[in-house]
Amino acid sequence: MTQFALVAASIYGLLGVVLGAFGAHALSARLSPEMQSIWHTAVQYQFFHVAALLAVGVLARQGMTSGALSVAGVCFTLGTLVFSGSLYLLALSGVRWLGAITPLGGVLLILGWLALLWAVTRG
Template identity: 50%
Template sequence: MAKLFLVVAAMSGLMAVIIGAFGAHGLKDRVAEDLLVIYQTGVQYHFYHTFALLAVSLLLLRYPQLGLLNWSGGFFIIGTLIFSGSLYVMALTGFRWLGAITPIGGVVLIIGWLMLVAAAYKGVGE
């Protein structure tokens, strides 16, 4: 899983740069200011959780026996897709009802962090 998470983290970082640049340069005059702020929030959390996934992949190289790290990485991937993805689509389409989906992604991200806390408590550093 470490290699998979590392590849996904690298691709996620690549996509976050591309999506962020598109928002900053391609959407500036095409999307309402409030929707552009929503879009940038998606990019911001996308980057945060790319780095979190990268950390999980590196921890897995050192602590492959900690299954909670696998859960953490999986939740980070799914949560980023739901959280940032819903914000991207909402900003691009103006479908504000997608804002009701975004918190689901946030909860999934929180679970990812809880799994990382549990992994740290259970065995990282021992």
């Protein structure tokens, strides 16, 4: 889990900076204010969960091994992909039904936080 979480955090961090800059500069004239706000939300949540993945990786590196910690890492990784990814696609395409996918990512993120809570209180 250590390597997985730290690699995922690094990739999501890199992409967060790139996508944040892309949204602020290349897309600013092309997206409506509403779609810019959606893009910004996607970037914010991506960065919040970079920190969560770093925490999972550091805890695993310090020797905390538990199924719950692994579940947290997987949920944060998949949840960020689904949550932020669907918002990026919504902002770029304007296809509203993509917003219906976003809560699935949110549920995964919530499960990730619950699993992390379980891991640190039971570990």
